[in-house]
Amino acid sequence: MLVSAMITMASLVFSITVVALSVAASQFGSRLVRSYVKDTRSKATLGVFAMTILYCLLGLRVVGSDMPAERVPHLMVSVGLVLSVVCVFAMLLFLHMIAQAIVADEVVRRVAQELEDGIAELPLAQAGLSPQERLESLELPATPLPVFSASEGYIEAIRYGRLLQHAQAEDAYVDLRVMAGVFVARGDLIATYARAGGANVGFEESCRAAVLIGPERTPVQDLAYSIRHLQDICLRSLSAAINDNNTALVVIDRLRGAFTRLLRRELPNGRYADEQGVLRVVGPRYSHADHLHHALHAMRRSTAAQPVVVLR
Known part of the structure; x- marks a missing residue:
């Protein structure tokens, strides 16, 4: 009986979540779904329900309907009841949170917080002088060699620090042609480089590894x-x-x-x-x-x- 009640409440919570996401996506854009999916409170609520149901299902193997009263594991039953009460309060808080989350002002605040x-x-x-102006007088090397993308998607981030370390170790200069948020196809030019020893496959792989490519844009x-x-x-x-x-x-x-x-x-x-002070990496900005x-x-x-x- 307790397990059935928990499954019913969990189904209600999941249904409410799907409806809220559908409303938010249709009115404010599908990109908003990502901010809801990563919300810690939503994950905690769904996790409490899932673990309570799992605990009660495991308890069914121990507690039987015809079990004598003296053999009933009272501690296990008490814990199950406490978890059920916690789930009820979690559902009430979750309903309050969802009601607030789909208000337009709250939606805008969530997105603006990512920007902030x-x-x-x-x-x-x-x-005084910006770093760009301070490096303006440095001589740039010639005869660049290309680095092409090995995968396709959006550039999620670029590890400039790691790329700078590799360029310094190889006494090289890297000219990035892409930046975070740009879509690249497989085989697109993502950078060119000049190196004292000429072309180097290992260094090209290091340049590719520093450019993180994924299926979607991120902030x-x-x-x-x-x-x-x-x-x-x-x-x-x-x-x-x-x-x-x-x-x-x-x-x-x-x-x-x-x-x-x-x-x-x-x-x-x-x-x-x-x-x-040697210029090693440049890129669009x-x-x-x-x-x-x-x-x-x-x-x-x-x-x-x-x-x-x-x-x-």
Whole structure:
């Protein structure tokens, strides 16, 4: 009886989760599903139900319906009852959490928090010459050799530190042609390099290993991803099917707050030198203007017919 009740409640929790994800994906975009999937509270709730059901199923092998009272393992039964009560409270908290999670303001806050986390990892802007200007006078080697991608997908991150170590060890110079968030096909050019000893297969493999390629974009080293996600929510809210100006205003407020902090940070300059000041790795980079363009370019047209949003 207890096991049946736990399975019923677990089915309810799973059903509510699927419905919430469906609503969020249809209204705010499928990218939002990732933020729900990695939510610790959701995982903890589903884990409590799963472990309680497993515990009760294992207990059925010990406790029988015709078992004498003196042979009943009271401790095991008591633990099962306590876990059942915990599951009831967990379900109530989960329902409250899901109700909050699908509110537009909370959805925007979740996505904006990813952007804020990425901005917080950037160093504060320093007065004087930027690292790019300090390395401007270094002579770049000629006769580059190509490095092609061995897999296909989105670049999730680039291990610049490891690439710099390999380049210093091989006395080489690497010119990256890609950055985090870019899609590459198998065989695409991802970098070129110049090395004193000429071509080296092992060094090319090291360059490929430093470029992490996966099936989808992530906010790691990719502020444009989180900005694009907020932009998608704004564009969907202004569509004829939804027509929700308030959500668009919340997105604009969050973007304004994020850019206020981003302008005080120093973006990666795409140029990496070793301890001796020798330029070893260069690559493409985004400027503050690029990020601002990513945030506002698509929204300008969609908001042209929305005076309330334009005035904000």
